[in-house]
Amino acid sequence: MKLSNVQNLIILLCSTIGFAQNATISGVVLDENNKPLPNVNITAKDLGTISDSDGFYLLEIIADKENTISFSHVAFKDVVLENLILTTNETFEFNPVLKNDVTQIDGVTVTATGERTTNNILNITPEKIRKIPGVNSGVETILKLLPGVSSNNELSTQYAVRGGNYDENLVYVNEIEVYRPFLIRSAQQEGLSFVNSDLVQNVKFSAGGFQAKYGDKMSSVLDIKYKTPTLFSLRADLSFLGASASLETISKNKKLSSVSGIRYRNNALLVNSQQTQSNFNPSFTDVQSYLTYHVSPKFQFNFLGNISVNDYKNEPINRQTNFGTIDNPQALIVYYEGQETNKYNTALAALKGSYFLDENTTIKLISSIYHTTEEEYSDVIAAYELGDIDSNLNSDTAGQVLTSRGIGSQFNRTRNDLDALIFNLEHKGNHTKNNSLLEWGVKYTHEDIRDQLRESEFIDSAGYSIRPPRAEFTNNQPEEPFDAPLVAYNGLSALNFVKTNRFSGYIQIGTHKTWNNTDIYYNAGLRSHHWTVSGTGVDKVSQTVVSPRAQFAIKPNWEKDMLFKLSTGIYHQPPFYRELRDSTGTIQPNVKAQKAFHLVASNEYSFQLWDRPFTLISEAYYKKLNNVNPYSLEDVRIRYTATNDTEAYVYGAEVRLNGAFVPGTESWVSLGYLKTEENRDNRGYIARPTDQRFKFGILFQDYIPTIPDFKMYLNLVYQTGVPGGSPSYADPYIFQNRLRDYKRADLGISYIFANKDKQYSNTHWLHSFKELSLGFEIFNLFNNQNSITNTWVRDADSKNEFAVPNYLTTRVLNLRLGIRL
Structure with missing residues (x-):
């Protein structure tokens, strides 16, 4: 109170x-x-x-x-x-x-939420999150439609923001930082996002220039708030991809409330639409609960708990991929033996206490512990044939390989184990006085990582093993016999025990003033982060960074409803465990924090069009990056070099038109352009792995005017291709190529039998339903062939390697039933 x-x-x-x-x-x-x-x-x-x-x-x-x-x-x-x-x-x-x-103040329309966002934060409603169709329907699906957010893999919930990578994004749930599993290398292994959309009350997202109170990452912050229920409610969602259920409860005296959810997901429907045929047996399950207890009007407890069990089993059978050009069509045919067995078990428990000293001051104490045990075991033998295919449609052998260019096999073996424990203890507070808000916080984090890496890849062609292309393995196979011991073409073996202790803190003040009927907002803050890395066989190293940040906004007293914003600051990213590990698996404790300077300028213009509300948001941004830790990206797996020998830059511009294109609905159209390049060890600038360039996105809602309960939801994305990686041991300065453009449309159509605006009498069979909907979704509506990575196949005779695209999912139909009691 x-x-x-x-x-x-x-x-x-x-x-x-x-x-x-x-x-x-x-x-x-x-x-x-x-x-x-x-x-x-x-x-x-x-x-x-x-x-x-x-x-x-x-x-x-x-x-x-x-x-x-x-x-x-x-x-x-x-x-x-x-x-x-x-x-x-x-x-x-x-x-x-x-x-x-809608209230008029001096001729300027106040938004429906009663406030204008001045801190470079985008608000997203939970209703929109739950309704929009997508392979991984939820918060991430909405984010991927934003112009500065990119992801060219619909199976993944991870995203890159304005030239950053997947490790550069902060995620909070009710002020508690959440983490992802470490070892996942393929999007089809991911399973479920941490965020359960059924539990969400509010979503805030910033693509850069965020305040000092948010942590130490370089790209973005996703701030999720789970519900505090006011009524009993039971929700269920069923589809071909899985099922979910959530329960909202509140005690009779209103002191204790809880919102809980359980989810199950099976990606077999999607993976079976890919070109690799397999016996696929995944099981992704998680349980979450968020509890609130009002001890007194001034004191309350919150608890967040999560248990996730991801059991991924895949036994590939065969694959045929056609590629090349019309004049020179080629095919890769692969027959597999073996299987992959991966397990990712995670648990999070967090407790938050909030005490309201008075109407102006609140203090909080937050503690959390995160534990993950991960296993990545695989033994897969792939026998392949690479050759020219018969392109004559009238031929009996159309689509078959006529002449073989390469015949060989590949053996991949993995035995990776990881056990990670992360503990956080944090104090936060805020004080309001005379239109000013003072916020502060201090945090201690302890990370204990135990990691064993054992990976090997052997390549055999025409009866002999291909050795790594390094000087000590020079030979002229197969012309002359080579009888040295077999050596893996790629091999990795490491055992790491690493501990990191972190101390961080921030202080910031925000003020709202009025000058000549013009509203002025500003926020200035300072963050500091000190960390120490140690471990078995690892030198003890300590480092400290300081990050000033500021935001400024002005709303002129104009007839037009305009808001101008400017954000800037220094954003350090102290290295997490994966950033300390180089390409050989060795820990490099001297890795410095990557550093980014942000400058973001934006304008928000609200207006009436066709007697309906619209908002046009425009942003331009620039990032200057130093002490960059270069990395390679394969599917969703990131491998760092654990050096700070690179500098980089990012710049771009975005525009998004949001409004009621159809009366009673909310849609948006977004357009963005970005460019990011890096300079490794002063060798010159080349494109970074997330150099996306052009992005176009549509989120559209509609209904049949004569049947308004018949709803349609469409999301559409087009983005130019990102760099497609390079063969093993290839110098990225010599080898540069891009994946094909990513094009995708997902359509959802449903009929609303009951909702808050459509209730029935006690005698009607639908009376007990607060919400009931039934519909279908078509993923990849236009059946576009998108690729996420390339498989590099070696022709032993010519010494050439061919980039064979790994295609993503084709068109898939999914049925969906939604219930709320």
């Missing part, structure tokens, strides 16, 4: 000594979507309070007298409760619902 003045305390004191008789009114303020509404003013004559971040309020009023309670918010219509008479010591629960109201 946050009391608005000292009078509430005086009344409470008087009641205890008999001078006055009091009663209590409490509850949760909701908006039309039944979401808790913070910062609502609740007043009764001279008494008042404000709803907290969970919409909760508690107000002491005079008993045995008529009271008028008013609930007001700048973006909503007031709710007034008149002639309320409560008896002495009575507690009355009232959960008002405030309805949207």
Whole structure:
């Protein structure tokens, strides 16, 4: 509870000594979507309070007298409760619902949320997340439609932001930092995203220029808030890809609430649409729960728990990939023996305590522990044939290999084990005074990593083993026999025990001022991070970095609704375990923090078009990177060189038009361009692995006017190809190629039988359903051939290597049923 003045305390004191008789009114303020509404003013004559971040309020009023309670918010219509008479010591629960109201202030339209975002953060509604179709439907699907976010693999929930890689993104759930498994190398092994969309209340995302209170990464921050339930609710979602269920509960006295979810996923439907035929037996399951307990109006506990069990088994059988040109068509035919067995078991437990000292000051203590055990075991033998194919459609052998260019085999063996434990303890606080907000925090992190790497790759062609192309293995096979011991073409063996202790902290202040009817916002902050790396056989090394950051926004008193923003700062990324490990698996403790300078300028213009609201958001950004740790990217696996011998840059521009293209819906069209290059050891600039260049995205919603409950959802992405990697041992300065452009459209069509706007009488069979929908999704609507990586096949006679594309999923149909009770 946050009391608005000292009078509430005086009344409470008087009641205890008999001078006055009091009663209590409490509850949760909701908006039309039944979401808790913070910062609502609740007043009764001279008494008042404000709803907290969970919409909760508690107000002491005079008993045995008529009271008028008013609930007001700048973006909503007031709710007034008149002639309320409560008896002495009575507690009355009232959960008002405030309805949207577009308010005009000096001719400038205030947005529906009642505030303009000035801190370079994008807000995304949970309803949009749950409805939009996608192979991995959820928060990440929405993010991938943004112009600065790229991912050319629909099976992956990972994303790259404005030229960064997958390791450069922060993810928080209710202020608790969450982590991903370490060993995953292929998107089809990923399973489930940590974020359970059914539990989400609010999503905020920043693609750069974010505040000092967010941690030490170079690219982006995803800030998720899970629900604090106000009513009992049960939700279920069923499809060919799996099932999920969530439960929202609240105790009778409103002190304890919980939201929990369980999910199961099976990617067999998608993987079986690829060119590699296999016996695929995955099992991805997780359970999450978020609990809130109000000990008192001033003190509350929150608990976040997650257990995830990913068991991936794959027994590949065969594959045929046609590639080349019309004049020179070729094919790769592979027959497999063996299997992959990978297990990723993770658990997270976090406890947060929040204490409201008064209406202006809040302090928090957050602790979390994350544990993961991961196994990556595989023995796969691939016998391949590479050759020219018959392109004559009238021939009996059309599509078959006529002449073989290379025949050989490949043996891959992996025995990787990882055990990681990460502990966090953090204090955060904030204080508000005279339109200024002071925020601070300190954090301790302990990381204990135990990692064993054992990988080998043998290549055999025409009866002899191909040795690594290094000076000590020079030979002229097969012309002359070579009887030296067999050596793996690629081999990796390492055993690492590494511990890292980190101390970080921040302080920032934000202020809102008005000058000549012009609103001015600014925020300035400072972060610091000190870490020490040690371990078995690892030198103990300590380093410290300091990161200043600032944001500025101005909203002129113009007839047009314009908001201008400028963000800048230094963003360090102290090395995590994978960044310390070089290409041989050896730990390099002297690796420095990568450093990025951000400069982001943006404009937000809200206007009316066709008598409907629209917003045009434009951004331009520049990043200068130093102490860069170069890496190679294969599928979703990142391998660092563990050096800081590279500098890089990123620049780009984005524009996004958001609005009601169809009355009663929200859609957007986005367009972006970026360029990122790196200079390794002063050899000159070349494209980085995430040099995406052009990006176009559409998120569109529609319905049939005569049948408004028949809904259509479409997301469409086009982006130019990123660099496609290079063969083993190839110098990236000599070998440069790009994957083909990524083009994809996912369509979802559903019929709404029941929702909050469509309820039925007690006698109707749909009465018990708060929501009920049935529909289908078509993934990769136009059946585009997209590729994620290349398989490099060696022709032993010509010494050439061919880039054979690894294609992603084809068109797939999925049925989906959604229920909420």
